[in-house]
Amino acid sequence: MVKVKSLADLQNLKANLQTKVDLREKGDSAERLVQVRVAMATCGIASGAKKVMEFFIDELEKRNIDAVVTQTGCMGYCYAEPTIEVKLPNQDPVVFGYVDSKKADEIIEKYIKNGELVPGIIPVNYETIDNNNQ
């Protein structure tokens, strides 16, 4: 581990990491990765998010889909837990709620493989600090 010793270090590190994350998110030709984020706060885990995450890790590998599955915090949709976010290369991320193994299977088969949306989508209903420039 290289320590961050100065402001310049931190800025370089940020730039590098951002490229790394961007690359993964925007998926340039070399990396056509599918990204799955599972909301794993206490509430999500209590409603079965761990099982869903394991399902995605196992099944995406079995079905030969190049994907990263990561955990994240609460997305705020407690009424629809477990929730996941799927980001296909070059597309806006889509959040799905009420995801159990059956729904996960449907998401892999229809959305991840064919880009076909399935019911259970939760539209983004908030603004982020990035697009708020009042």
Next chain:
Amino acid sequence: MHLLVCGGTGCRASASDAIVGKLQKELDEKNLQDEVQVVMTGCFGFCEKGPIVKVLPDNTFYVQVKPDDAKVIVEEHVIKGRKVEKLLYKDPADQKEISDSKHMGFYKKQLRIALRNCGVINPENIEEAIARDAYAALAKVLTEMTPQQAIQEMIDSGLRGRGGGGFPTGMKWKIASQNHADQKYVVCNADEGDPGAFMDRSILEGDPHSVIEAMAINGYCIGATKGLVYIRAEYPLAIERLKIAINQVREYGLLGDDILGTGFSFDIQLRYGAGAFVCGEETALIHSMEGERGEPTFKPPFPAESGYLGKPTNVNNVETYANIPVIYLKGANWFNKIGTAKSKGTKVFALAGKINNVGLIEVPMGTTLREVIYEIGGGIKDGKKFKAVQTGGPSGGCLTEKHLDTPIDYDNLIASGSMMGSGGMIVMDEDDCMVSVARFYLDFTVEESCGKCAPCRIGNKRLHEQLDIICKGKGTLADMDKLRNLSHVIKDTSLCGLGQTSPNPVLSTLDNFYDEYLEHVHDKKCRAGVCKDLMQYIIDTEPCVGCTACARVCPVGAISGERKGPHTIDQTICIKCGACMDKCKFNAISIH
């Protein structure tokens, strides 16, 4: 191509099911069912203009769509690629149609500042946090600002404490910075105790770095090198993620000695609370960390003067901290334009109770209760009638229909007889009895009172007894006067915030739902059917066919009657469990 139809409760009520059906039918007729998918989604949070249909990939956003519009959407938009203008949203300012939903962020009621990384980054991976600007604010403050400038920036931002009190954060820092000592402390209050509140837990679980970074900034500003997080032991996942995060930050050298070569050193340790509500009060919290009993002490001296181990200490809440890095990155002038005149920025609320979209939301200060409940929350469950929303937990009060259009901020909530509190919002409908609600909160305070001062220890107990008497139908009008008088005495004479605010649920329900109290006392009735002692299950002999189902299910044998003859319930034995009513197929049993 996709046609997304909003399936939120509001839109469903206005026929989104029929819209889906019609769209599908039109597509089938035109043989387009394989090219265009119709998908029902969750709530778009724009219920006032529902039902919503969104077309992908061009992001066209149609509002107030009727089932009969399906034909024109398919024929015009899907086939000919022309937008259906009459269904587009018109900007209220200039009546211009807005077609691309990417340009209509203004309809989004929520703005995520404190929750900016929650549900976005992997909380156990510092790299993702840094890629999203974590520690950039710390670097900026350490390298470009003096502590005085940084404190001034905080004062200018207008940020107020999110733990409930609403004290200006910058002022708190300034006071702590002016006290000199060989050692000072920064404390993060993560002792979230209000029933139904989970904002702080979610922030720590989703974005621990924002809190760590802000504590370091806080340390730099007031001249502290040690930070402590007081977190309840009931939050194991938050503790684990916080520990992982702290270790990663240390590895990166962003905590520890000589951070970024600036000579500033800061480190953070955890302290666990055993879950006592009173320990959320800062003096009690400090005593608990010192290994003393978690009891509050009189202020002054304020912690800024004499806090942890007698040293100047600054205590801020988790959500307050989560806001801070953004303020330094985007500037106090960006932050203080959000919100109302005296309450800046946003507030995170944990929306719970009888509401469709239970969840964690973050709205700019000044958003109305109506927007929160009906737009973001998707309205009341099962189409029932809204009765009240409880804010501020056991120290807060109830807001009712007449407060629905009040902009939510610190001062308006206090003026309405409630308070911001930490941000729990419990929505109640017509099936909730307000006397029982007041009793529930008193239950909580009686349990959580530390017992140090008499008004809180004895007064709240008496208050609870009075409420219990009323709920049992044995109250008199004199009891209601006693309730009010005793409440005021407790408020005026208790030592700490817990006792000073614990009668609030009683006073606010007395003010807003006096009729309901009166019914309990005078008519011995509970309109919501919650107070068991005030209701009777009665079998109507007319529809009763004597099937004996109720008698068989009754756990205490209170129901008797001949087979094929009408049955009766012996009220002296009945425990009012309601099993008979659930079982009866002939609707012969009702509550009186």
